[in-house]
Amino acid sequence: MAEALSGRRAQAARNDDAILAAAKAVFIAEPDAPIGEVARAAGVGISALYRRYASKEILLATLCLDGLRRFIAITEAAAEVSDPWESFVEFLRGIVDADVHSLTVHLAGRFTPTPEHRELAVRAGVLGDEILHRAQRSGAVRGDLESTDLPMIFEQLAAIRLGDDDQIRDLRRRYLDVHLAGLRSEAIAYGTLPGAAPTPADLGARWNRAT
Structure with missing residues (x-):
């Protein structure tokens, strides 16, 4: 039995x-x-x-919880890498390969987030900030990069949907490496980043249920 x-x-x-x-x-x-x-x-x-x-709403909410948990697991693993730059690279590559930000691009505003969503989002943000700030303190990553810039990079790469799954994966990795070259501290020689990064409120507002 x-x-x-x-x-x-x-x-x-x-x-x-x-x-x-x-x-x-x-x-x-x-x-x-x-x-x-x-x-x-x-x-x-x-x-x-x-x-x-x-319901579809419950399924969407669960799907996004799963995405947040994947983000946290990838970030925790990257945080174990001793070299700050390599930790930062593993973090970005892991998130891009997992494609969790496609959920944000396509599903934000389509269900009502729960307290668990908010709790996991805060945890994910703290972990990502720790990896970024450690890389910045080491001098590996440009100091004018804000933590709220990273979701924008992830979403830009998630928008690449050309060809089959293998081509999509390879193109995302290709253009992530272009981003990484611009994120190195040496890249600041070309000038500081223009404009302002989005605020946490800007990013969070997208998850408000559309009426």
């Missing part, structure tokens, strides 16, 4: 992973897609999907 329950739990976990992966693909491609498209893409019945996610 214990084995049967374990098997059912394992299948439920596999179904959930498949649903979240399908939801990310479906809603990034078309945020207004019906939830039935996710069930078809995941290869599960619509009733199985609704047992886990009672």
Whole structure:
């Protein structure tokens, strides 16, 4: 009996992973897609999907929680790298490869964030700031870069959707390396950054539910 329950739990976990992966693909491609498209893409019945996610809003909210958790895990791993510049590079490359900011680009304002979203977002911000500021203190990263500049870089790269998955990955990595060259402290010889970085309030306002 214990084995049967374990098997059912394992299948439920596999179904959930498949649903979240399908939801990310479906809603990034078309945020207004019906939830039935996710069930078809995941290869599960619509009733199985609704047992886990009672509405599209709940599914979107869960998808974004998953993205925040991925961001935190990547950032925690990058923070373990001893060299400040390499830590910063691993952080940026990990986030770009995970494509978590496509969720921001396509899904911000489409559901009501919960306290858990806000708590995880604060945690993610603190961890990212620590990596950036350590690299700046070491002299590796230009000092006029603000922490709120980084989400803009991530979103610029997330907007690259040319070709198949392999080409998208390679292009994002290519242009991340262009960004990294401009983020080195030596790049400030070309002049300080013009204008002002967005404020945390600017970034947070996008998650307000559209009316």
